[in-house]
Amino acid sequence: MSRAYKTSKKRRTNYIYYTTEGTKIVITPGEDSVTASDIEILHSMDDFEVDEQRRYDYRVTTHLDAYHDGESAAANDRNKYLADDRANLEELYIEAEEEAEHLDLLDKLTKAMECLLPQQKVLFKKVYLDKRSNTDIAAEEGVSEAAIRKRLRKMYARLRKNIS
Numbered sequence: 330m331s332r333a334y335k336t337s338k339k340r341r342t343n344y345i346y347y348t349t350e351g352t353k354i355v356i357t358p359g360e361d362s363v364t365a366s367d368i369e370i371l372h373s374m375d376d377f378e379v380d381e382q383r384r385y386d387y388r389v390t391t392h393l394d395a396y397h398d399g400e401s402a403a404a405n406d407r408n409k410y411l412a413d414d415r416a417n418l419e420e421l422y423i424e425a426e427e428e429a430e431h432l433d434l435l436d437k438l439t440k441a442m443e444c445l446l447p448q449q450k451v452l453f454k455k456v457y458l459d460k461r462s463n464t465d466i467a468a469e470e471g472v473s474e475a476a477i478r479k480r481l482r483k484m485y486a487r488l489r490k491n492i493s
Contacts (some may be wrong), residue, residue: 335376344371441491449484455480 344356358365445453455461463477470477 331435332379336372344368363463422460437492441488444491452480
């Protein structure tokens with residue numbers, strides 16, 4: 330009986346297999362002159378069989394030269410592995426435009442970040458990269474949460490001014 334999955338690393342102390350009648354047989358190291366390396370070899374053989382079965386299941390069953398364009402638009406003799414369902418030119422164009430806009434905005438943000446004061450850069454790092462709360466930052470610096478909010482507002486204003 331072929332295995333569909335590999336045995337987990339935690340459960341490889343014994344080797345379990347089933348006969349054709351369905352009887353479960355457990356092989357344990359130390360019994361009947363079986364060693365741990367024998368168990369390891371049996372599991373590696375199973376792993377090889379599982380990998381082979383997966384390769385067989387996912388192989389391309391149609392030769393790529395078998396592509397034929399039929400007479401009609403609904404031709405059913407096309408090779409499904411050669412079909413490109415994502416070739417919508419309008420969507421590709423929109424994605425390219427959005428990507429360009431995103432990169433432009435990132436470039437502007439990078440330039441605006443250079444104009445921040447050193448304390449504002451540290452605050453930005455704490456809030457957005459370290460994902461810390463205003464309360465946590467205020468407690469660390471020994472100031473009120475309102476002071477942190479005020480610093481953030483000043484930082485946002487400076488960024489807005491330098492982005493546009």
